Amino acid sequence: MTLLSVEDLHTHFISRDLDNQIRTARALNGVSFSLDAGRILGLVGETGAGKSLTATSIMGLLRPPARVVGGRALFEGRDLLAMPEAEINALRGRDMALVVQSPKSSLDPLSRIGDQLIRIHRAHRKASERQARERAVQMLASLGIPDPSRRMQAWPHELSGGMAQRVLIALALMNEPRLLIADEPTTGLDVTVQAQILDLLRDLVRRTGIGAIIITHDLGVVAHYCDEMAVMYAGTIVESGPVRQVFAHPAHPYTANLIGATPERLKLGGARTVGGPPPNLFRLPEGCAYRDRCPQAGADCATSPPDVALGAGHIARCHRVAA
Amino acid sequence: MAGLLARRIILVVPLLAVILLFTFLLVRISGGDPVGLLAGPTATTEEIALVRASLALDQPIWVQFGVYMGKVLQGDLGNSWLSNRPVLAEILDRAPATIELMFWGVLIGAGIGIPAGLRAAFRPDGSFDQTTRFLSLLGFSVPTYWLGLIMLFVFFYLLGWAPPGMGRIDLFLTPPDRITGSYLIDGLLAADWEAAGSAFSQLVLPVLCVAIISAAPIIKQTRAIALEVLASDYIRYARAQGLPHGQIRAMALRNSMTPVVTFIGTEITGLVGTTSLIEYVFAWGGLGQYGLSAIIAGDFAVVQGYVLVLALFSVLVFLAVDVFVMLTEPRAGATP
Numbered sequence: 188m189t190l191l192s193v194e195d196l197h198t199h200f201i202s203r204d205l206d207n208q209i210r211t212a213r214a215l216n217g218v219s220f221s222l223d224a225g226r227i228l229g230l231v232g233e234t235g236a237g238k239s240l241t242a243t244s245i246m247g248l249l250r251p252p253a254r255v256v257g258g259r260a261l262f263e264g265r266d267l268l269a270m271p272e273a274e275i276n277a278l279r280g281r282d283m284a285l286v287v288q289s290p291k292s293s294l295d296p297l298s299r300i301g302d303q304l305i306r307i308h309r310a311h312r313k314a315s316e317r318q319a320r321e322r323a324v325q326m327l328a329s330l331g332i333p334d335p336s337r338r339m340q341a342w343p344h345e346l347s348g349g350m351a352q353r354v355l356i357a358l359a360l361m362n363e364p365r366l367l368i369a370d371e372p373t374t375g376l377d378v379t380v381q382a383q384i385l386d387l388l389r390d391l392v393r394r395t396g397i398g399a400i401i402i403t404h405d406l407g408v409v410a411h412y413c414d415e416m417a418v419m420y421a422g423t424i425v426e427s428g429p430v431r432q433v434f435a436h437p438a439h440p441y442t443a444n445l446i447g448a449t450p451e452r453l454k455l456g457g458a459r460t461v462g463g464p465p466p467n468l469f470r471l472p473e474g475c476a477y478r479d480r481c482p483q484a485g486a487d488c489a490t491s492p493p494d495v496a497l498g499a500g501h502i503a504r505c506h507r508v509a510a
Numbered sequence: 511m512a513g514l515l516a517r518r519i520i521l522v523v524p525l526l527a528v529i530l531l532f533t534f535l536l537v538r539i540s541g542g543d544p545v546g547l548l549a550g551p552t553a554t555t556e557e558i559a560l561v562r563a564s565l566a567l568d569q570p571i572w573v574q575f576g577v578y579m580g581k582v583l584q585g586d587l588g589n590s591w592l593s594n595r596p597v598l599a600e601i602l603d604r605a606p607a608t609i610e611l612m613f614w615g616v617l618i619g620a621g622i623g624i625p626a627g628l629r630a631a632f633r634p635d636g637s638f639d640q641t642t643r644f645l646s647l648l649g650f651s652v653p654t655y656w657l658g659l660i661m662l663f664v665f666f667y668l669l670g671w672a673p674p675g676m677g678r679i680d681l682f683l684t685p686p687d688r689i690t691g692s693y694l695i696d697g698l699l700a701a702d703w704e705a706a707g708s709a710f711s712q713l714v715l716p717v718l719c720v721a722i723i724s725a726a727p728i729i730k731q732t733r734a735i736a737l738e739v740l741a742s743d744y745i746r747y748a749r750a751q752g753l754p755h756g757q758i759r760a761m762a763l764r765n766s767m768t769p770v771v772t773f774i775g776t777e778i779t780g781l782v783g784t785t786s787l788i789e790y791v792f793a794w795g796g797l798g799q800y801g802l803s804a805i806i807a808g809d810f811a812v813v814q815g816y817v818l819v820l821a822l823f824s825v826l827v828f829l830a831v832d833v834f835v836m837l838t839e840p841r842a843g844a845t846p
Contacts, residue, residue: 248749276749280751289743292742297765310754
């Protein structure tokens with residue numbers, strides 16, 4: 188069952204420069220993907236590719252000058268992008284939840300952990316203070332936080348990074364959402380804690396059948412924890428499909444390059460990588476945005492590349508890919 | 511909690527010692543020999559030496575400081591060389607006038623400034639923001655004494671709504687018996703409505719001046735602080751949690767309070783100078799006016815006492831701010 192279907196999402200940063208000329212950064216240029224319930228989608232790409240922006244666009248959390256200028260995001264059939272603010276605000280934190288990468292600074296410094304958990308629960312569900320408190324304690328316990336009822340009294344600044352990330356996940360899960368978006372949930376945590384947090388997320392998806400999107404720049408995370416993956420470059424998804432398939436047969440040159448640039452592959456020595464800066468979003472080239480860095484670029488790459496279906500849900504947006 | 515508080519209060523002691531040394535040196539350095547003034551123009555050399563010895567001015571400077579410290583600790587700030595009354599008594603007489611003026615002024619200034627700054631921050635560059643920004647710029651740039659004079663010119667001379675700026679109560683009324691020292695409150699307590707009413711109408715214009723001058727920076731600071739809070743990760747994450755609008759605003763407000771209150775604390779200590787000018791314009795007879803005239807007249811004992819009291823006042827304000835922060839801010843470590 189399709190939980191979330193994003194179709195041709197366009198987000199621009201529209202601002203005025205010093206000469207009062209309108210400048211438009213085309214940050215998302217037709218992002219399309221879909222997520223089924225019970226699956227984990229890994230959204231990968233380099234910094235500035237638009238991974239986080241995709242999440243904030245879908246959840247209606249953009250602030251000026253960023254603005255969605257086109258596309259749809261169907262969550263259980265309802266278009267999130269066309270919803271009035273009050274309606275989408277009621278969904279946020281209840282049916283779809285976000286876990287962000289800076290857990291310590293994302294918690295309200297003046298509220299105890301328990302009070303924050305109770306607050307999000309009671310903002311969305313009819314529950315008494317006591318019911319909410321019990322649920323919060325259970326939630327902390329289920330996330331492997333020792334001595335949860337005492338932790339409820341803790342202030343955010345007393346938590347370690349890993350503990351704060353668990354609290355953030357607890358916040359996200361308090362209202363049993365059906366969609367969980369984790370934006371770089373383990374950046375800044377040490378490796379063992381990373382694995383614990385990601386194991387937790389995977390178990391949760393398996394157990395409850397919710398859909399999850401993990402945004403990361405770490406291909407290892409994608410390979411280990413995700414079912415599907417989508418590779419972003421310059422605000423578009425250049426390749427998507429089942430994780431095994433994409434890793435085994437990367438079709439888009441960028442994906443191949445990305446996979447070739449992982450430390451393990453580099454050590455093998457066989458891979459050849461082509462670096463270079465990401466394209467200027469204010470002046471995106473016509474056609475394929477990757478063509479300046481692409482080793483296989485040709486004249487036809489100046490026209491928009493087609494989405495080529497390679498079977499089993501594997502799609503690549505490239506002129507060089509043969510179906 | 512109690513331990514932290516006690517430690518903070520104990521910190522006041524060395525601070526006061528430094529302040530004493532400073533006020534002592536201030537007057538020594540400023541030069542001028544009061545002995546000649548005290549002994550009079552016809553004094554003989556022996557008489558001058560006698561006066562010098564009686565003031566311990568023939569002793570080494572550190573002995574002089576010891577004498578000064580001992581006397582201050584006993585509540586003896588010396589006598590005014592102009593009025594020959596004890597400085598402490600004169601200061602205590604005048605302090606309530608200044609405290610009254612500053613208390614209401616800052617209260618109203620903060621009462622206007624904090625909500626206005628917050629509202630401006632919630633809609634940056636909106637019409638409210640632009641209006642308050644203009645007004646606070648105006649408040650910033652108006653000279654204090656000029657504001658006082660214009661107030662008197664408009665509301666007393668032109669419109670006749672306010673009484674003349676001649677003190678804290680109508681000249682023909684007797685001030686109520688002293689309980690708090692504020693004529694308004696004492697009048698109310700003594701049920702002397704006429705005195706209370708007069709004290710109130712005398713208060714309006716000078717308090718308004720202090721309020722306007724203190725509100726301008728409070729608006730600006732509150733707006734800047736609230737903008738920073740609103741752009742913070744936790745407010746963005748509160749939005750991502752779908753918390754109701756009102757709760758998010760309340761969260762922003764609470765998180766803005768520590769820096770805003772700290773700012774107001776520093777502002778109050780700076781406002782003492784401003785208030786002195788307003789006291790002058792309205793013949794308020796408060797501490798500021800007293801200190802200013804003493805400086806002009808070269809009445810050293812008074813200047814010394816005045817500076818000491820101001821420093822003590824600043825120390826107390828900062829102590830109050832710190833206690834507030836300790837009580838409201840879990841990161842300060844005092845909240846259990």
